Amino acid sequence: MLKFLLRKIKKLKNFIPYLPILLIIFVAGLLISIASPPPVTHVESWYGDPDLRGHDFENYVVHLRGFVEYAPNVLLSPVEFEAWINDSANEASFGWASRYTTATSRIRLYVEDGKWYTFTRYAAEFSRRIYVNGEWLLDIGRPGQTPETDIPNTGRITFTAQGVDGVIEIVQQSSNHVHRGGSAPLWWYVGTGTLLSDWARAEQYQTAIILGCFLMLALLFFVLFFTHGHNYANLLFSAFCLVWLVRMGVTGNRVFTVIFPQLSWFVKYRIEYIAIPLSAILTLAIVDNLFKGMLHKKVLYAIYGVSSCLGLLFTVLDTVVMSNLLNYMLYGYLVAAMWLSVCFVIFIWKRRKTRMEILNPEQKMLALGLSLFVVAVLTDTGSLTRFFHMPPFHMAGVAVLVFALFEAVAVFTTTMKQIEEVKVREFNAEAQKQRLEAENAALEKLSQEKTKFLASVSHELRTPLTVISNNAQLARMHTEGRMPTDNDFIVDTMRLITSDVERMAVMVKQLQDASRIEEGHMGYSFAPADITALIRDTMNTFCTELSKRNNNLILNLPNDTELLRCDHERIRQVLLNLATNANRFTKNGTITISLEKSQGFISIFFADTGEGIPAQIANTIFERYTTANPKKNENPSGTGLGLYISKHIIEAHGGTITAESEKGQGTVITFTLPVMKPTMKEGGSDG
Secondary structure, eight states: OHHHHHHHHHHHHHHGGGHHHHHHHHHHHHHHHHTOOOOEEEEEESSSOOBOTTOOTTTOEEEEEEOEEEEETOOOOHHHHHHHHHSTTSOOEEEOOTTSSEEEEEEEEEOOTTOEEEEEEEEOSSEEEEEETTEEEEEESBOOSSTTTOBOOOEEEEEEEEOBTTEEEEEEEEEOSSOTTOOOTTOOEEEOHHHHHHHHHHHHHHHHHHHHHHHHHHHHHHHHHHHTTTOHHHHHHHHHHHHHHHHHHHSTTOHHHHHOTTOOHHHHHHHHHHHHHHHHHHHHHHHHHHSTTTSOHHHHHHHHHHHHHHHHHTTTSOHHHHHHHHHHHHHHHHHHHHHHHHHHHHHHHHHHHTTOOSOOHHHHHHHHHHHHHHHHHHHHHTTTTTTSOOOTTHHHHHHHHHHHHHHHHHHHHHHHHHHHHHHHHHHHHHHHHHHHHHHHHHHHHHHHHHHHHHHHHHHHHHHHHHHHHHHHHHHHHHHHTSSOOOHHHHHHHHHHHHHHHHHHHHHHHHHHHHHHHHHTOOOEEOEEEEHHHHHHHHHHHHHHHHHHTTOEEEEEOOSSOOEEEEOHHHHHHHHHHHHHHHHHTOSSSEEEEEEEEETTEEEEEEEEOSOOOOGGGTTSTTSTTOOOOOGGGOSOOOOSOHHHHHHHHHHHTTOOEEEEEETTTEEEEEEEEEBOOTTOOSOOEEO
């Protein structure tokens, strides 16, 4: 049961990175549903007289399409328009009226008496003055006969009207000196006040939510850039959100028109167009930052160059030329999107071929968001609105916002991973620094110990060499007859020479053993041994050294024999090392050797009544080159290798060695050796 729960938790953990996608889908669905328009039915008229009688306005909105009746190159009031039409010199024209720089158009809608109708539409491309049933309603900009008197503007128009004798008459004055390809004056949405007012209000809410999201994301990732390692993907994404914040502010419900009334029509129109190539540049830069090495650099730089040129051209080109370029530009970006898709496929194929992780969660989210960006481009071209029931202007903003949310999750996740990687690198660097400091300290200590060791060894070697040299000269003088021959003196001299030679041999052997230990070549020849007899024999050879310092030896050894499987000579070396150390630091005292058996081990105790171990080296006496001079420097301190070698020998036999000491109260060195099991074979050699 526990394993089952752990597997489920692990699967849930793998699913966690994708949870933001569910949130994003929810937000997208909410934003789309907020401004989702009611069902639409279309009414076409080719003579400016659509008939709205008999339509179900409780459940549907009517979209007017077709031609209007118009008077070209003049700006007329309703009364003047009627007079112009009735003048036999003028011939009524029907069409869109958008090819003239100035025109007055009229539509007469046949409606049911006593019923109110609500009209709404965007005035996006030029200036208008609108009359309803002969009364002036409002101006969008200010129509004028010349470019100097014309003030273009954009905005949503919404009004409510009632038929007079079953007719609602709408007269529009239009002047178009800036964008000579304006939209048809007839394209109104007509419905009840409840349906259209709720829809218009929802669109305003939707625009406010989108703008708030873009502003929040821009600020968040701008702060992330400066506070978390200057990851340029954060800065690029912040710029992307700012671009769309401005674009949505000047399109849609034209929020920035209210906030910044001084913005001219030209500025707002150019901002709307410039945002597209800027978005393409920033999007590709973010993809290139998150997918290292995926995009071909020459193609990428070519798109950057073309987009930059388009952005610059949109600051100076005529608005009609800009409008004509729009679809070519958007379809060009669709080709770029297909190239990007091919790059994704190649990228995934290469990673699959090398058995690497195909896409990490943030890359998958970015890829999914890019597909929504393509939807936004299609929406801007009108390719989708021709086939699907979608609200005007806002689907692009919603799709780009959803793409931005996907991209935000991807960039944020990547940033957090990079922060974690930086923390790990910093931690590793700090650990490495500490290791290096410890190693340097150890090397410094080792260098000091080696310097001390070399001084000690040179001193240790110089003393016996001096003794050997002096005694050899005396012996030669006796043998050459230059001094009276004294056989006893010669024998004593030879004995001193032999003793110092043996002492030097011990030192050389210690150096060799230390070298073998460091190289891992210390060899052992194991055989059964009577530990009690081994201790007695070894100490018998050491009695002369004890007498030199007037020390007594006490052996507390049992009478029964304990067999060990050990290397006789190596254990003897340990015994001599411990006895030498005890004798060196003890004078006119006692050295006691005891033996105890416990749980398959033999414990041997070397206890002396000497000076004790100095506190500064108490924790390092079993390390190489650790030495201490005895009181009053009576004897040299040795090489500092005896206890180090002894520890290695004891541990190689499966035992342990420890030391207990109190300043001025003596020292107890204890080592253990395993008792020989009856099943052990005799003889053999271990390396």
